Amino acid sequence: MTELMLKYFRDKQQKAQTESIYDTQCPYCSMQCKMQLIEQRVITRKKHKTIGKDNPTSQGRLCVKGMNAHQHALHHDRLKQPLRKVNGVFEPTSWEQAYQIIAEQFTKIQQEDGKDALSVYGSASITNEEAYLLGKFARVALETKHIDYNGRLCMASAATAANMSFGVDRGFTNSLQEVPHTRCIILAGTNIAECQPTIMPYFEKAKENGAFIIAIDPRETSTTKLADLHIKNKPGTDVYIANAVMKILIDLDLLDHAFIQERTEDFDDVREYVSTLQLDTLAENAGVSLDDLYQMALVFGRESSGMIFTARGIEQQINGTDTVRAFLNLLLATGKIGKPHSGYGAITGQGNGQGAREHGQKADQLPGYRLIENEQDRRYIANVWGVSPEHLPRKGVSAYEMFERIIDGEITSMFVMCSNPVVSNPNANLIKKALKQLKFLVVTDLFLSETAKLADLVLPATSYLEDEGTLTNVEGRVLLREASYPIQGEAKHDWQILCELASILGKKQYFDFENAEAIFEELRIASKGGKADYSGITYQRLRQEKGILWPCPDTRHNGTERLFEESFAHPNGKAKMAAIPCQSNLSKPAPTEQYPLFLTTGRVMSHYLTGEQTRKSPSLAARDFEAFAEIHPDTAAKYNIQPNSLVRITSEQGWIVVRSRYSSTIRKDTVFVPFHWTENQNVNRLVADQLDPYCKMPGFKMNVVRLSPIDG
Incomplete structure (x- = not known):
């Protein structure tokens, strides 16, 4: 082949191959790792890979979920146009027709059943702008009190406990950069190695520096292997441990008396x-x-310094708020908070679990962590929104309680945004029954999820690659997610859907935003002076500084690296300790002859929440393609359960069928099942509907079951 011909073919190949780079951040856990999607076009084919991008939190690291996130965003099953159910079958429809149907149905239902017959179910995966706008949409456009979100099932008890003890809830009271320098770490009910893998180097560095690590978990996990001391307790008994440690601290006088006297x-x-x-x-x-x-x-x-980190293991219990407070007592009694390398961290689960609970999606809250029943807060937000305080609805009910209101007939319509409550809630059979009972159900999502399949109308949303906005990570660090990938089909941003729907409902003047930044500018004003004050944060600063820890009360403020250095957020500046009873008035499940084993639930590294996104990723689905029951071999033998065989797990609420997986490191009285699967593998079918009295968190982590083999 001549040199001229080789040059011809090289030139042709170069023209046929192009590369585009898209900045974004991971849509999964609360680390919110920054990354770039690299898309190569070769002739008619596209190839994709994701690489980490340097940032203050994950420092360029990615886990297996982040590296493969694009696979669900670019999946052929993505919803790309609105769908309307006609005679039980979904048919494509236009946005104009979809909006018209929603407006007609919402108006009719409120005329027939009252304004509060409409309900809104939000998400901890949407941006701060969209969480803010969804709360405003419910209260201004729909004028309903019924709004809550799926974060109620995840971080609610830790948030409530922090508010009760400290006066404010920010995921971490310190930045992650302090973790490697602390002397003692307590990991209470958290499996960070699988749930937030890119956070692990901070704890590994702490161990290298001589920190003593204590893990409390009924199972041995990749996280407990890092620990110097693994306390393998019975599920639901963490409050006994915290009170026992407090008693020993007092008996041995290992207290910071000056701190207790002056600051608690x-x-x-x-x-x-x-x-x-x-x-x-x-x-x-x-x-x-x-x-x-x-x-x-x-x-x-x-030890001179120490940190306590809690997560779902101790929080997703019907006394989760009390249990977290009992651990916070340990920090306060030893003076290990508000100081270098000492503090508390609630390991937030969902991507925007922190920001989504700060700006108005919760039934009792308004933006900036203001309270909807506080008259001063109502007046301030009403003024920002340009409405009368008297027209703002009062407090509604928690996420699960909204489904109980549906069963009772009080709520007759629901608008679900980017959530899958059929799979994520306890007593999943009741959730499905409630949604089927609604007069009208609208779901906004990326895929036709289990919840969306029950809807009358489904609206296609944009993915993390396409939807720009801010999110607040596990530290309380506000980050700007750049997103410039071409929108798939006719999908729209969540904020865009809310603005256009509000316009159809006659409320355009309150939702006249052209982009996410314009919404954030109003959020800044709405949060000003609140506990979660974002008013000093701007898109320009976020681009320059790569994230800012709130509170940040003005544009000259650097953000708050460490909370409570001088005072706590209660009016008197002191933290509130509390005597936490070991035996609460709640009826916690205990093993019986009929249901002899504890059931606990959790995540695996390759999946996220209900699995609707990660199961669309071939690379992730291949790692764990079905649910399983982790069982001690002696327990399995007792109930004739063979390894890798199908087993029926039954509770008072229902049953599931999953495959057995032997583990000699789990407690013999405990079975573990991950919660990322649906239908007959949906472990939440087994979970009772008792709720924490303070935060309304269901008790996912403590139920009782029996096992039986499935022959053949």
């Missing part, structure tokens, strides 16, 4: 209560050794 209140109530407890009884009830409890107390009490 109600310590005497705690001391008086734990003095009535017997350590051997606490250890026995928790199923752990008294020696381990002493070691935990001695190390944490004696």
Whole structure:
């Protein structure tokens, strides 16, 4: 072949191959890792790969989910036009027709059943702008009190506990950069190695630097393997551990008396209560050794600095708020908060779990962590929105309680945005029954999820690659997600859908936004002076500074790296300690002859939440393509369960069928099932509907079941 011909073919190949780079950040966990999608076009084919991008939180790291996130965003099953159900079958329709149907149905339902017959179910995966706008949409465009979101099932107890103890809830009281330098770390009910993999290097560095790590978990996980001490307790007994450690700290006088005196209140109530407890009884009830409890107390009490991190393991219980507060008591009694390398971290689960709960999606909240029942807060937000405070609805009910209101006939229509409550809620059979009972159901999503399949109208949303906006990560760091990938089909941004629908409903003047930044500018004003103050944050600053930790009250402020250095957020500046009873008034499930085993649930590294997105990723689905039951071999033998065989798990609420997986490291009285699958593998079918009295968190992590083999 001549040199001229070679040059011809090289030139032709170069013309046929182009490369585009799209900045974005991961749509999954609360680390919100920055990354770039590289798209190569070769002739008529497209090839994609994702690489990490440097940032203050994950420092360019990605986990397997982030590296393959584009596979669901570019999946052929993406919804690309509105769908209307006609005679039980979905048919494509136009946006104009879809909006008209919604306006007609919403108007009719409110005329027949009252304004509060409409409900809104939001998400902790949408941007801050969209979370803010959804709360405003419910209260101004629909004028309904019924709005809540799926974060109620995830971070609610930690948020409530932090508010009760400290006066404000920000995921971490310190930045992640302090973790490697602390001397003692307690990981209470968190499996960060699988749920937030890119956070692990901070803890690994702490261990390298000599930190003593304590993990509390009924299972042995990739996280507990990092620990110097693994306390393998019975599910639901974490409050016994926290109270036992407090009693030992008091008995051995491992307290910071000056801090207790100057910066806390109600310590005497705690001391008086734990003095009535017997350590051997606490250890026995928790199923752990008294020696381990002493070691935990001695190390944490004696070290110069320490941090406590909690997650769903202790939070998703019907006494989750109390349990988190009991651990926060340990920080306060030893003065390990508001100081370098000492503090608290709630390991937020969902991508925008922090920001989504700050700006108005919760039934009782307004933007900036203001309270809807507080008259001063109502007046301020009403003024920002240009409405009368009297026209703002009052407090509604929590996420799960909205479905109970549907069953009772109080709610007759629902607007679901980017959530899949059929799979994520407890008592999943009741959720499906409630949604089928509605007069009218609208769902906005990327895919035809289990919830969307029940809808009368489905609206296609844009993905993380296409939808620009801010999100607030696990630290409380506000990040700007750039998103410039071409929109798929006729999909629209969530904020765009809300603005256009509000216009059809006659409320355009309150929702006249042209882009996400314009919404953020109003959010800044709405949050100003609130506990979650974003008013000093701008898109320009976020691009320059790669993220800012709130509160940030003005544009000259650098953001707040460490909370509570001088005072807590209660009016008197003090933290509130509380005597936390080991035996609450709640009826916690206990093993019986009929249901002899504890059931606990959680995640696996390759999947996220209900799995609707990750199961669309071939690379992730191949790693875990079905649910499983992790069982101790001795327990399996007792119930004739063979390895890798199908097993029926039954509770009072229902049953599922999953495959057995032996583990010699799980407690013999406990079964673990991940929650990323649907239908007969949906473990939430087994979960009871009791709720934490303070935050309305369901008790996902503690139920009782029986096992039976499936022959053949």
